[in-house]
Amino acid sequence: MGIEERRKREKEGRRSAILKAARKLFFEKGFKSVTVAQIAKKAELSKGAVYLYFSSKEEIYSRILLFDIEKFHERVSRIVLKGESASKMLENFAQVYIDFFLADRELFRILMAYMVHTDHNNLSEEMNNCLIRSTNKTIDTIEDIIRQGVASGEFPPHTAVRQSRNALWGLLNGGISLHLFTGKEESREQMIRSTIMTGLDHYIHGLKENRKPHILNPATGLAG
Amino acid sequence: MGIEERRKREKEGRRSAILKAARKLFFEKGFKSVTVAQIAKKAELSKGAVYLYFSSKEEIYSRILLFDIEKFHERVSRIVLKGESASKMLENFAQVYIDFFLADRELFRILMAYMVHTDHNNLSEEMNNCLIRSTNKTIDTIEDIIRQGVASGEFPPHTAVRQSRNALWGLLNGGISLHLFTGKEESREQMIRSTIMTGLDHYIHGLKENRKPHILNPATGLAG
């Protein structure tokens, strides 16, 4: 019976080799610039073999992203929920978020690009849904924390959970994406951290102060 | 002398025809799915002719985006600066931003994708810079408004202009990008508007309340 197991191990090994090679190349040169032949060569396989393990170039890419997102969620769930208050948890969450993506700008850029992209022609419905669901976990976590805050009385009972969640998510992502468009210098990192944490602080302060969400006049689209 | 001018006009006409055809196709099917042959056909030209007017498929795309960004800035500068206070101007700005991009989700998605993308292989340095500069105008506008607020005493003198600018930009973009990942229903639009306007309100409130920006401890990365 050892033979079959060895085979399985070897197969898994090849799979990993492909992913490892692909990851390096993708993060170095971007999706489009990397050819499957290059991936194959780096993994010491033929092009055909790559297609024994993955059904398309895009699938390889997606698997890598999925892996990283999961890694992120794992880290979040380990750290975030130790806060003694909802505010503290949000702060922790932001901290983890920032740490994670500042450590790997490229990953954030890629995830963002992926989410925003429309051309997922070669990706199975299932794989696509998987990625979407995984991405949404981030948003759901924020929502959970806010809900806890409302439940514990830290945030007012009429808090607009969805809206707050959305705004905070925007704050986080916006802050980090800004990092992409400015220089790479170390000093920027402090700026980004500070931007997001200040924004968060302002927002939470607003929440606690019981400021009602804007209700917009549907006719004019203006607050009123 | 009329001949040369007529030629110029005709050339300009062809150019426009290509852009118009390309715009329709790109927004319908996405960058990758559209072929240059399709653009040529729709513009009633041969493929070769398209390359007389543009140097690459990517350049066509970029021209279209550039045009739209400029249109956006025009609208912003016309409306935003009529606010009687910095807060009001920020609100106006957000309103224009939301209107513009909710009216054309696809445009926002495309711009975002473009900014985040790394594979601009076929684009001239100059064209790329042009797009970056144009995109940055949005951020600069926010900064201007905040500066005015500080100058007029509406915001406290030690306001961290860059940070606030970044956070607000993040809030705006994050809010709208969220819209991309949720459904298309009308009702969502109100949600997005409300999310952003509330976030803005909270943030401005925080600003006015004189809350100092977080200074982060470089060692721990935590506020302190």
Next chain:
DNA sequence: GTCAAAGAATGACCCTCGGTCAGGACATAT
């Protein structure tokens, strides 16, 4: 009207690259 020069447009062609598949190499089983 004729014709040469300039300008504009064409589409056959080239090349790269994602993806396929007939066939080979090697291990295992009998």
Next chain:
DNA sequence: ATATGTCCTGACCGAGGGTCATTCTTTGAC
């Protein structure tokens, strides 16, 4: 030794971006 898998290979295909020799059109001098 032979049969049966399993795994891998690389020549091949088709799609699509980009090129360029050729052809068509316009123009203005004679």
